[in-house]
Amino acid sequence: MTTPQTLADAGQLARSIEDTVSTVLVGQQQVVREVLLALISSGHVLLEGVPGLGKTLLVRTLSHCLQIDFARIQFTPDLMPTDVTGHAMFDQKTEQFRIRKGPAFTQLLLADEINRASAKTQSALLEVMQERQITIEGKCFPLAPPFMVLATQNPLDQEGTYPLPEAELDRFLFKTMIDYPVIEQEAKIVRMVLDGTISDSLNVSALNTLCDAEGVLALQHFATTVSLDDGVIDYALRLVRSTRDQNGLSRGAGPRASIALCIAGRAQALMEGRDFVIPDDIKSVARPVLRHRIQLSADAEIEGQTVESLLNRLLDQVPAPRQ
Amino acid sequence: MKLDSINARIAPRTPWQAMDMGTHLYRAWWKPLTLIWLMFSLPLLALVLWLTYSGSNAWALLLFWWLKPLMERPLLEFCARQLFNQDASIGTLLKDFHHYALPGLLPWLLWRRFYLTRSFSVPISQLERLSGRDYRERCRVLSIGTPNRAMMLTFLMAHIELVLSYSFTVLVMMLLPGQYYLSNVDWFLQSNNNATLGLITWYITLSVLEPLYVTSGFALYLNKRTWLEGWDLELGLRRLGQRRGQANLTALLMCMLPLLAFSVPDAQASAAPRAGEAQQQAVEILAGDDFMPTHIEQTWQLRNKDSAMEKEEDPQNSWLYRLLSWLFDGAGGITGRDDSSLPSLAEILRIVLWSVAISLLLWTLWHYRNWLASLPRRWRSTTSPITHIAGLDIRRESLPDDLQQAVMEQAQRGNYRQALSLLYRGTLSQLASTANFAVLPGATESEVLDYCQQTHPDRPGVLLLGEITALWMDVAWAHRLPGTEQITLLSQRWQHHFVAPAKTAQTAP
Numbered sequence: 001m002t003t004p005q006t007l008a009d010a011g012q013l014a015r016s017i018e019d020t021v022s023t024v025l026v027g028q029q030q031v032v033r034e035v036l037l038a039l040i041s042s043g044h045v046l047l048e049g050v051p052g053l054g055k056t057l058l059v060r061t062l063s064h065c066l067q068i069d070f071a072r073i074q075f076t077p078d079l080m081p082t083d084v085t086g087h088a089m090f091d092q093k094t095e096q097f098r099i100r101k102g103p104a105f106t107q108l109l110l111a112d113e114i115n116r117a118s119a120k121t122q123s124a125l126l127e128v129m130q131e132r133q134i135t136i137e138g139k140c141f142p143l144a145p146p147f148m149v150l151a152t153q154n155p156l157d158q159e160g161t162y163p164l165p166e167a168e169l170d171r172f173l174f175k176t177m178i179d180y181p182v183i184e185q186e187a188k189i190v191r192m193v194l195d196g197t198i199s200d201s202l203n204v205s206a207l208n209t210l211c212d213a214e215g216v217l218a219l220q221h222f223a224t225t226v227s228l229d230d231g232v233i234d235y236a237l238r239l240v241r242s243t244r245d246q247n248g249l250s251r252g253a254g255p256r257a258s259i260a261l262c263i264a265g266r267a268q269a270l271m272e273g274r275d276f277v278i279p280d281d282i283k284s285v286a287r288p289v290l291r292h293r294i295q296l297s298a299d300a301e302i303e304g305q306t307v308e309s310l311l312n313r314l315l316d317q318v319p320a321p322r323q
Numbered sequence: 324m325k326l327d328s329i330n331a332r333i334a335p336r337t338p339w340q341a342m343d344m345g346t347h348l349y350r351a352w353w354k355p356l357t358l359i360w361l362m363f364s365l366p367l368l369a370l371v372l373w374l375t376y377s378g379s380n381a382w383a384l385l386l387f388w389w390l391k392p393l394m395e396r397p398l399l400e401f402c403a404r405q406l407f408n409q410d411a412s413i414g415t416l417l418k419d420f421h422h423y424a425l426p427g428l429l430p431w432l433l434w435r436r437f438y439l440t441r442s443f444s445v446p447i448s449q450l451e452r453l454s455g456r457d458y459r460e461r462c463r464v465l466s467i468g469t470p471n472r473a474m475m476l477t478f479l480m481a482h483i484e485l486v487l488s489y490s491f492t493v494l495v496m497m498l499l500p501g502q503y504y505l506s507n508v509d510w511f512l513q514s515n516n517n518a519t520l521g522l523i524t525w526y527i528t529l530s531v532l533e534p535l536y537v538t539s540g541f542a543l544y545l546n547k548r549t550w551l552e553g554w555d556l557e558l559g560l561r562r563l564g565q566r567r568g569q570a571n572l573t574a575l576l577m578c579m580l581p582l583l584a585f586s587v588p589d590a591q592a593s594a595a596p597r598a599g600e601a602q603q604q605a606v607e608i609l610a611g612d613d614f615m616p617t618h619i620e621q622t623w624q625l626r627n628k629d630s631a632m633e634k635e636e637d638p639q640n641s642w643l644y645r646l647l648s649w650l651f652d653g654a655g656g657i658t659g660r661d662d663s664s665l666p667s668l669a670e671i672l673r674i675v676l677w678s679v680a681i682s683l684l685l686w687t688l689w690h691y692r693n694w695l696a697s698l699p700r701r702w703r704s705t706t707s708p709i710t711h712i713a714g715l716d717i718r719r720e721s722l723p724d725d726l727q728q729a730v731m732e733q734a735q736r737g738n739y740r741q742a743l744s745l746l747y748r749g750t751l752s753q754l755a756s757t758a759n760f761a762v763l764p765g766a767t768e769s770e771v772l773d774y775c776q777q778t779h780p781d782r783p784g785v786l787l788l789g790e791i792t793a794l795w796m797d798v799a800w801a802h803r804l805p806g807t808e809q810i811t812l813l814s815q816r817w818q819h820h821f822v823a824p825a826k827t828a829q830t831a832p
Contacts, residue, residue, distance in 0.1 A: 229800045247693065276801035279767040320767040 003215045010222035011273040014040060017065055017210050018271070024061045024204060025054050026192065027185025033271070034176045034288050035062070035150065039216065040223045040267040043173025043260065044129050044149040046114075046164075046292060053178050055152050057204070059110045064204045067212040068146065071106035075117035077162075081124035088137040099136055104128050107144060107213065111151040115161040122168055125149070129171050146216045170256050173264060174285075175292035219270070226266040227276045231321040236261040236282050242318050243290060248300035248310055253293035260289045279320045287311050330406050333545070333554050338472035341546035345539030352405060356534035359401055359413060364394045364533075368526055372519060380518035387522065391533070392431040392441065396424040396449060398537040403450050406545075427454050442540020443473030443547075468550060471543050480536045488528040492521055563608065717752035727818045734810040742810050743795045746817060750788045753821040754779065768792050784820050787813070 004010040014036060021032045031047070035058065038045045047055055056072065063070035073084060086102030103109070104125070111125060128134055129149050133142045151172070153164075169175075181189065211219075237258050244252030262277075264285040269277045291307050300310065336344065349356065367390060374383035397416050400423045404411035427448045431441070438444060444462060447453055453461050465471075549555055688695065723729035726749045733742035754775060762771055772792045775785045791813055797803045 227801065229802070232800060274801075278769070278796055278800045280769045283765075283767060316763040316765040319764045320770075 003211065003218050004222065007222045007225060007270065007275050008273065010219050011270050013211060013215065014219055014271045015273075017062075020065055020207060020210060021058065021061050024207065025058050026189045027181025028054060028058070028178060031058070031176055031178050034174050034285075037264050037267045037271065037285065038173045039146065039148055040219050040270060041173055041260075041263045042146065042148075042220050043263070044151070044171060046169070046172040046175045047150060047152045047178055048154075048175060049152070049178030050180075051154060053180065055112075055150070055178065056110060059108055059150055061204045061207065063108050064207055065210045066108075066216055067209050068107040068216065069144075070108045070110070071103040072110040072112060073103050074112045075114050075121070077116060077118060079117045079121050081121050084121060084124050085128065085134045086136055097137065099139070099141075101136075101141070102134075104134060105141070105143065107147055109147070109149045111149055113154055114151040115153045115164055117162065119162055119165070122162065122164065125151075126168050126171060144213070146213060146220065166251070169292045170254060172292060173260050174288035176288055177291075223263075223267045223270045226269045226274070228262060228266060229277070232265065232277050232279055232282060233262060235279050235318075235321040236265065239282070239286055239314070239318050240290070242314055243294050246310065246314060248297055248303075248305055249294050250297040251295035253290050257289055257293045261285060264289055283315060283320075286315060329558070330408050333549055333558055335550050335555060336546050338470070338543060338546065341542045342472070342476060342539045344546070345542035346535065348402065348406075348538040348542060349535045352402070352538075353534065355401065355405075355411070355413070356398055356538070357530060359397050359416060360394065360530055360534055362413065362417075363397045364526075364529075367394065368522075371522060375518045375522060383518065384522065384525075387526075389432065389436065391529075392436065392445065393424065393428060395445065395533060395537050396428070398534055399445060399449055399541060400424070402538055402541045403446070423449060426452065430454075439477045440471075440473040442476055442536055443471055443543050446541055446544040465544075465547050465551065468547075471547050473540060473543055476536070476539055476543065480532055480539075484525075484528055484532050487532070488521075488525040491524040491528060495520060495524060717748055717755055719752065722749055722752060727814045727822070730810065730814045730817075734807050734814075739804050739807075739810060740798055742814075743791065743798055743805070746810070746813060747791050747795050749821075750784055750791055750817060754782060754784050754788065768796055787816055787820055791817075 002009075002013075004013050018029075018032055018036055021036075022029055025032055035045055039062070049055065059070060059072070062068075073079070082102065084102050084104050086100050086105065088097045089100050090096075091098040109128075114122065114125070128143070132145070132147050133140050135141075153161075180186070240253045240255075240258045240261065243249055243257075246252065261282055265277045265281040268281040268285055269275070272281070287308070290311055294307060294310070296305065296307060296310065331344075331348075367387065371383045371387045374386065397420065400416060400419075401411050403409075404415075431445065431448070435441070435444070443465075447461050447465065448458055451461065545554075722745070726745060730742045730745050730749075733739075733745065751771070762774055766774070769792070772789055775782070775788055779785055794805055794809065794813070798805060
């Protein structure tokens with residue numbers, strides 16, 4: 001368990017974390033990569049997928065391998081903001097108000113089925129995500145870094161849900177789609193559980209710890225030192241701006257998307273062991289960065305187009321930078 | 324067909340009333356009709372289901388649709404036999420299948436398959452056993468007078484069939500788990516299970532609609548013949564004859580001969596009339612309700628409807644002809660006369676219609692502009708040599724004649740970026756000159772390299788392209804300048820790979 005000293009060490013550590021988590025979360029390499037990229041970029045992730053695909057296991061494994069705190073909130077329609085952030089309680093013994101901290105005072109927060117909570121509770125989480133601090137009774141409590149929110153939403157059952165507003169969606173660095181594993185990977189999972197190689201009870205204590213919170217902060221620091229050419233920044237901008245006048249989109253991505261592309265591109269370069277960003281890095285993170293920041297027009301939906309198909313077309317059409 | 328044995332009350336009706344009579348026929352005989360449909364169509368359904376399981380979903384659906392005229396033939400035969408009190412048992416229909424179903428079938432599975440008046444025209448060929456010129460002449464005769472609306476019947480049935488079968492499929496889908504949910508219109512062809520379910524729901528819908536379609540078309544056919552051949556008169560007279568004795572009937576027929584000469588061509592009298600008595604009886608019959616029941620009907624109609632009806636018989640007076648001639652020739656076309664009060668209104672309408680047509684054309688062009696814009700590129704990609712790859716100009720004209728020397732000159736001046744750029748473009752140009760490339764503008768250097776490695780792994784220049792790409796990306800994005808030696812080495816290898824073999828080929832006898 002070491003804290004990386006150089007950018008090369010940081011890249012190696014990031015890849016070893018990815019490999020370790022992938023041994024537990026079989027068949028979800030893309031999800032593991034995107035969550036790690038978000039962690040290195042100090043961002044938050046919105047996970048969308050049907051239940052039972054290992055979202056909680058992913059967070060538990062990350063928490064264990066990185067030795068950072070973990071908390072889970074199951075969002076329900078009657079969940080109050082104070083249930084997330086905490087509240088002041090009058091202690092009759094001391095005759096003083098005592099602060100009871102909520103589950104958001106953690107480092108890795110799993111917000112399960114976030115769209116089941118009311119807008120008021122979602123807004124409370126919004127402040128936590130954006131400001132990385134919690135205000136209770138006028139007093140600010142900064143959260144211990146690193147802090148990351150992994151929110152999940154279920155695409156199947158949309159009754160009784162409160163869709164996330166655009167402002168809150170924009171706060172998520174990535175929207176990651178978690179899907180069923182392919183048959184070979186699913187067979188591998190079954191065999192591993194039957195062999196006892198992995199447990200199906202979310203017990204990850206057998207895994208090696210790879211670093212601690214300091215190590216994660218070091219990863220985040222080294223990611224900011226990855227060089228980014230103007231041509232690559234220009235490419236990220238052109239990608240984002242092309243969503244605003246794209247046929248079939250009623251809403252394009254905002255400036256936060258350009259920033260997110262560059263930050264996530266740096267993390268991607270770090271994980272690939274490079275100290276500079278290439279256009280491929282931007283392109284590889286464009287889908288998770290943009291898919292929740294754009295909205296299909298009604299015409300495009302009727303024609304059977306999807307956000308993914310439009311993003312693919314956009315990535316094919318926007319010329320890659322040539323120096 | 325023996326009119327004496329007909330099993331229904333024959334009367335001249337409007338086409339819509341005739342279709343309604345078809346519905347009554349279906350309601351009366353729905354059990355045997357459905358049974359006959361199932362017996363003759365289930366074997367074909369089994370074949371088509373087998374085809375869907377073997378993966379030919381679209382072909383299976385097409386085959387089933389294509390053979391619908393064959394499956395309709397037993398239904399029509401049943402209707403005809405049942406109506407005229409002949410043996411219409413299923414056994415007889417099965418035994419006589421090759422007598423009534425196969426003769427004249429081929430045209431109905433080929434060019435006549437697309438006839439929208441099939442329900443009306445099939446009885447002419449199947450029941451009257453007519454083909455070729457006789458069939459055409461008979462069709463022409465039966466098209467005289469008011470339109471029979473068979474085309475409208477087909478349109479209606481096609482829409483009802485589409486709506487019902489699609490709704491039925493959606494209903495089934497709603498009862499299935501979410502992952503099978505219907506998401507788009509080409510869902511039927513996405514998997515064998517989907518195609519099977521779609522086919523079965525379609526078949527169930529057809530089991531109701533096909534007999535109805537056949538009976539309605541048959542009723543239209545009967546109605547038309549009733550109008551043209553006076554079946555109702557003939558039957559009425561025969562009934563009277565039966566009541567009043569053979570002698571009276573023949574006398575009556577002779578008396579009415581002038582009246583029936585144009586409407587009952589096959590009514591013949593065989594005995595001489597007793598003029599005074601027969602005339603009296605004819606007057607009574609004409610005045611009686613048996614001959615022509617009278618009823619008063621109030622409807623709205625145009626003032627000049629009579630003159631319009633007179634003109635209807637002329638094909639030039641059809642609404643389509645008049646609309647087209649009006650659109651292209653002016654207002655006289657639609658009004659059919661030079662009315663000085665209408666041209667202004669007609670002119671406005673004409674302008675509006677043309678505006679709508681032009682707007683539709685412009686909208687279509689705008690809507691498909693991306694696809695249209697990509698057409699020249701697609702044609703060019705198949706017909707003309709490639710000039711750009713991933714946005715880079717790789718034409719020979721854009722590159723220096725002696726590329727190695729130009730690269731070295733740039734490297735010695737310290738312009739490593741330009742030198743590598745030339746080398747990179749030169750390599751792509753050489754690779755594209757001998758192989759077909761299809762790289763999108765959005766492709767990065769790595770993607771271009773991946774594409775070359777996947778599509779042309781055996782080309783010697785691909786390995787060199789990999790080395791040049793790696794060095795180029797270091798220069799372009801990491802701002803790490805290479806040494807002159809690296810560029811010299813790469814340019815020499817470039818010369819060795821691409822220029823030396825070409826010179827050898829030129830000098831060889």
